[in-house]
Amino acid sequence: MTGAASLRFSKMHGAGNDFVVLDLRGGLPAPTPALARALGDRHTGVGFDQLLTIEDPAQAGAVARYRIWNADGSAAQQCGNGARCVAAWLQRDGVASESMFVLEAPPGPVAVQSLGEGRYALALGVPRFEPADLPFRAEAAQDSYRFTLGGQDVVFGIASMGNPHAVVEVPDVDAADVAGLGPALQARAEFPEGVNVGFAQVLAPDRIRLRVFERGAGETLACGSGACAAVAVLARRGRIGRHVFVELPGGTLEITWPGDQSPVTMAGPTAFVFEGDFLLEQVE
Numbered sequence: 001m002t003g004a005a006s007l008r009f010s011k012m013h014g015a016g017n018d019f020v021v022l023d024l025r026g027g028l029p030a031p032t033p034a035l036a037r038a039l040g041d042r043h044t045g046v047g048f049d050q051l052l053t054i055e056d057p058a059q060a061g062a063v064a065r066y067r068i069w070n071a072d073g074s075a076a077q078q079c080g081n082g083a084r085c086v087a088a089w090l091q092r093d094g095v096a097s098e099s100m101f102v103l104e105a106p107p108g109p110v111a112v113q114s115l116g117e118g119r120y121a122l123a124l125g126v127p128r129f130e131p132a133d134l135p136f137r138a139e140a141a142q143d144s145y146r147f148t149l150g151g152q153d154v155v156f157g158i159a160s161m162g163n164p165h166a167v168v169e170v171p172d173v174d175a176a177d178v179a180g181l182g183p184a185l186q187a188r189a190e191f192p193e194g195v196n197v198g199f200a201q202v203l204a205p206d207r208i209r210l211r212v213f214e215r216g217a218g219e220t221l222a223c224g225s226g227a228c229a230a231v232a233v234l235a236r237r238g239r240i241g242r243h244v245f246v247e248l249p250g251g252t253l254e255i256t257w258p259g260d261q262s263p264v265t266m267a268g269p270t271a272f273v274f275e276g277d278f279l280l281e282q283v284e
């Protein structure tokens with residue numbers, strides 16, 4: 001180290017959705033959008049899909065609180081893969097010594113279970129489908145909605161997992177126009193806070209393939225809340241069952257949604273990649 005001001009970080013990923021984790025416990029200030037963007041730059045920074053900041057808990061019973069920042073510096077409310085990585089980070093730190101514990105996420109508590117070998121299961125909340133929950137501007141709640149985007153007819157369902165998701169069922173996820181339709185749907189004025197757009201292909205009642213164009217990050221290798229939203233939308237339509245393996249480009253997540261009023265649970269991997277010190281002089 002040169003003695004210049006720096007920030008210690010951990011680089012992690014969950015099924016290829018990658019993160020920088022910062023320990024801000026003890027009252028350290030939250031990152032500014034400029035710091036988040038500088039850290040997230042894959043050429044001049046560390047690079048991540050989301051930045052996760054671990055902070056002191058506000059709620060009794062939670063081992064820690066965390067907040068989520070997308071690569072473009074915007075704040076997010078939910079991150080399924082990130083929650084597993086925060087759980088792994090806290091277990092390594094020794095704060096979460098039990099195999100079951102509670103984290104405080106932006107929308108509320110998340111119950112976590114350590115499954116061993118870096119795998120975690122967690123309850124991400126009860127999905128909500130009312131347009132106002134995302135928010136999405138629509139006259140009335142429907143099973144599916146339809147837009148014409150760039151001459152293409154796009155049919156999608158919506159779900160909130162604490163953050164907004166649109167789910168488009170496609171016959172072949174490899175052929176889906178993720179880079180074209182993802183940003184086009186995301187930019188629609190009907191989604192005043194933007195939306196994460198998932199493209200899902202049903203393989204079997206217990207298996208789907210999914211690609212997600214995330215708000216604030218572009219297409220990622222995996223989106224945990226997107227996997228939960230895709231299962232919720234498709235299960236509600238009767239297209240799949242309630243226990244589903246979701247194959248994403250970076251790995252497979254196991255999603256269970258026992259009933260409409262139940263929380264969705266997600267099980268999947270975590271990995272530590274490296275530790276480092278980010279020189280703050282990189283931030284403009």
Ligand SMILES: N[C@@H](CCC[C@H](N)C(=O)O)C(=O)O
Pocket residue numbers: 017049050068070075076077078079080081082163164196214215216217220222223224225226
């Ligand atoms: N990758 C995440 C979701 C991160 C937040 C999202 N981009 C948003 O803005 O809502 C996940 O694993 O859930």
